[in-house]
Amino acid sequence: MKEYVLTKIRDTLYGKIPNEEISTVIDSVSFCLRNYDIMAKETSVVVYDNSDSQIISKFFIAKAVEGLCQSSLDYYRVILRAFILHVGKHIKEIVTDDVRVYLAYKKINKCSDNTLNNIRRTLSSFFTWCTEEGVLDRNPMLRIKGVRQVKKLKKPLSEDDMERLRSLARTKRNKAIIEFLFSTGCRVSEMVNVNLGDVDWQNGQIDVLGKGRKYRTVYLSARCKIALQEYVDSRTDDLEALFLSDYEGMCQQIKDMNKLSRISKGAVEIMLRNLGKKAGISNVHPHRLRRTAATTALKRGMPIEQVQKMLGHESIETTTIYAQSTNDEVKLAHEKYII
Secondary structure (H helix, E strand, O other): OHHHHHHHHHHHHEOOEOHHHHHHHHHHHHHHOOOOOOOOOOOOOOOOOHHHHHHHHHHHHHHHHHOOOHHHHHHHHHHHHHHHHHHOOOHHHOOHHHHHHHHHHHHHOOOOHHHHHHHHHHHHHHHHHHHHOOOOOOOOOOOOOOOOOOOOOOOOOOHHHHHHHHHHOOOHHHHHHHHHHHHHOOOHHHHOOOEHHHEEOOOOEEEEEOHHHOEEEEEOOHHHHHHHHHHHHOOOOOOOEOOEOOOOOOOOOOOOHHHOOEOOHHHHHHHHHHHHHHHOOOOOOHHHHHHHHHHHHHHOOOOHHHHHHHHOOOOHHHHHHHHOOOHHHHHHHHHHHOO
C-alpha cells in the first residue's frame, strides 16, 4: 500500500514539476513513512468486483511476464484504478465515450499533454489485452487518437558545461558518476543497479540491465575508467554496489559503515542538480548527461545505429531525437554552404 501511495504522488506530480524534483519528493515522503503502515479507506460507490479484480490481476501478470519493470507496473496500476473509479462502471461496460470524457476531465484539470498521452497509452495497452483475451468484444480505445504535443528541442550540455561540472565535483564518487553517465549514456535507473562485479576492467565494459529486462553492453572511456578506479580504490567497505550513498558531506570520517548503502536515483538527481547550481547551469540531471553522451557521439561521427545500441533504444526513431541540429549548427552550415 505504501508503494501505491508513492506511485500516486508521482502520478499526481508528473508533468507539473521537473522529474528530478519529483524523485526528491518521493524519496522524502518514503523516508518520513518508513515507520508507518498505510491502509486504504474505500469511499467510492462503485469499486472493483471480483471479476474486475481478476481481469486486472491477469493483465498485470501478463505484463510482468512480458518483462515490464515494477515501476511501470505500479504506474499502470495507479492509472487504471483512477480511471475505473472515476468512470464508475465495470470493465465490461466501458465504452469509447467513457474514455473520451475521462481524458477531457483530466485535460480540464490541467493535466499536461505528455501525461494525457501516458494515460491513453496505458488504457490502450489494457483494453487491447482485454480484447485479445476475449474479455471484451470491442476495444474502446480504437477511435481514441494520441494527443498532439509541442516538440521542444532539449539542449545537451556544452563542452564548457561538462568541464565546469567536472571541476566542481569534489568527491571521487561524484566525479566517477559524471564520467560514468557521460561515457555510457546509461539511464540513472540502470547505473544505480550496477555492481562492482559487473565491471569488466580489462575490456572497459559493463553489461547493464535496461528496459524490458534486456541486457546490453556499455563502454567506459579512458577518463571514466580512471575516475571509477580511483573511487573504488578509495573505498574500505565490502558492499557489492558500484555506487554508494555518500556521507562525506555529513562527516569527515565514516565511523559506522552500516550507514552506507546503494545510491538511489533521487540522490544522484539531487547531487547533479546542486552541482549544476554551483556551476551556474540550469536543469542538470542524469537524463541530460545521457542526452549529452548521445549528441556528442553523433556529432563526432558515430553511426546512429550504434548510438541506438549504446542507449538501449528499441526504435531508432527514438534515437533520431538526439540527432536534431541546434539553431547554432544550422546557422554555421548556412554560412558555409549558402553564399
